[in-house]
Amino acid sequence: MDKVRTTPNTTADRIRKYLKEGKRFDGRNTEDFRELVIEKGVSCKAEGSVRVKLGKTEVIVGVKMGVSEPYADSPTKGNLMVTAELLPLSSPRFESGPPRFDAIELGRVTDRGLRESGFVDFDKLCIIPGEKVWTVFVDVYSINDDGNLMDAATIGAIAAMKIAKIPKYDKEEGKVLFDELTDEGLPLTDHVPVAISVHKIGNALIVDPTREEEDISECRVTMGSSKGIISSLQKSNSKPLEMDEIKRVFEIATKVSDEINKKIDKALK
């Protein structure tokens, strides 16, 4: 067996028991996040990039822009493409090879949260209607997995998009001048869809699980919202939730979402 170990059952019992008293191993309350650190400008080749740390969990996210033809059904709208990679570098549990379901889900859930909220004004990403529009590529990479890569990814994506600058576009040549960024940021609105994952462990509902907690999570609901308006949701894993539990999840996720949104702004200043 190589170092692909999950939380020992005796430890798991203790975590559950402690949660019954509303307490967590690292002293946090059930609705507290770990310390959030956002470092700007991880790659100077990106139009915007950040490193996000939640405790020992770390992701880096970069925004790249490209110019392409718009889709036929939306000739004046730009595009957004979000991908996530669980790098084998970041955990003994991630293997090389084609993306596993976890990575695909991570990318898709992050993508939906950003897309459906109205965070991006896609009309403003149009260069020549019907001919040329901007595509915003947001790529998320895990650097160290100590639980809750999901929320770290969204936080990173939002932060990177907020600081990204659009490069110059030479209409004559049809070329993007990547070395000449304009002062213009991405056309974003104030509907900032910070997605928060709520995990069920026993009867407890917690946010921002550590690796140990995530290992014994029975069910996860990831919900993107902004000021109480929900724009994306995914319930994962086969364990069901009671109706009153899922209703509580909505309240927790929307509340924490607004808190984290403020923290992102503070970190970016």
Add this chain to the structure above:
Amino acid sequence: MDRKVVIPGEIIIDGDEYLPGENTEKKEGKIYSLRYGLAEEQNNLIKVIPLSGVYSPRRGNIVIGKVENVTANGWLIDIGYADSAFLSLMEVPRFVNKDAMEEVLDIDDMVLAKIWSINKRGIDLSLKSRGLGKIEDGIIFEVNPNKVPRIIGKEGSMIKLIKDNTGCDVTVGQNGFVLIKGETISSELYAKRAVLFVAENSYVSGLTEAVDKWFKENKE
């Protein structure tokens, strides 16, 4: 020679009187390091103590492992090494009903065991010593196995210091797994934080004083 950090290929010391010990080699009268770690000298014998890296099993090691599988005549145990270890039925110090081996140890159970043999076929474990067997409860977590000697301390002095201050039993597997059992979960977590403090500061000189100070500054 004073202890010093060395990297692979570094000349530790030059002189014909020195002998190459663990993780070193001698070439043209010079002792070279073959590993990243702390070089030290004892009676002209030079060795390098690794400070990082995966667990390497030794005979006689007490380890904490996880049951991976139950076979016809024993259990496969993950001890955090490339190969699984084997615990034979014969090495359990009591009668085991072959049809109900899960009652003794089931998949995912944690177990405290001793390595009694390492050979070409693999690593064999035994429960035939006092205190060994299935771990019924307690917090188990991992530290780098190279830090284990410091967590135990000279003749168990560091463990004793932690026990005295937290009231918890601390069992350290040579493979880096640590088991903590106490009256309350809060006291166990206090002991866990102390162990992690030792692991993180394991190369501080005067570690015992530092841990003493830590306990004074970090009352539960």
Add this chain to the structure above:
Amino acid sequence: MAEKFNRPDGRELTELRETKAKVGVVPNADGSAMFQQGKTIAIAAVYGPKKMHPQHQQDPRTGQLRCEYNMLSFSVSDRIRPGRNRRAMEISEITKWALEPVLMLDKYPGQVVDVHINIIQADAGTRCAGINAAAMALAHAGIPMKEMVSSISIGKLDKTMVVDLTKEEEDYHEGEGPTDIPISMTPSGKVTHMQLDGKIGVKQLQEAVDMAKVACQNILEIQKKALKDFIEGDKK
């Protein structure tokens, strides 16, 4: 070569770019390191020795080394589509050849050491930065090694030999144009990796090897300092 050749960034001909290194950048890994040469940043993580999967690839006589080199999509101006490509696969193998000669893996039959290299920001010399980071990560992972490996790209711009090319220099178009020669060496002078792209005569290529020797000694000092700082920082 009567007049002095001016490098675009004003460096001396044999001067390295500003170089930084750090150990322990990925807490989950058994060993990890970051190596930065100018604007090129590589991080490497080592897992193992561990059991080789798939099993049929196990070698009962010795442990094996696997390397994976990957550029992040936003490490260059034109976004790279995530996933493996031929260039990355070739550099992965080159990296393995560069590092394998110093490793003593015979102590780990049937096992594997995985090295994952990711380029976060690229300004030429990414394979060299990757190899430098990987050698540090392997040492940090406690893998027995005869010695370290250090890597540098030597260049010939028109007729002038220089050390540690940037992307701008790789694209040099005057006279004979650019020649790029990445070389990896051990402190005892063993060449474990060498490639060449361009046009150069035997004499100058021999000179390139000598220049690499000196540059690699400087890089070794940086690798060594980062490895020592990682523990001595611990010691306080």
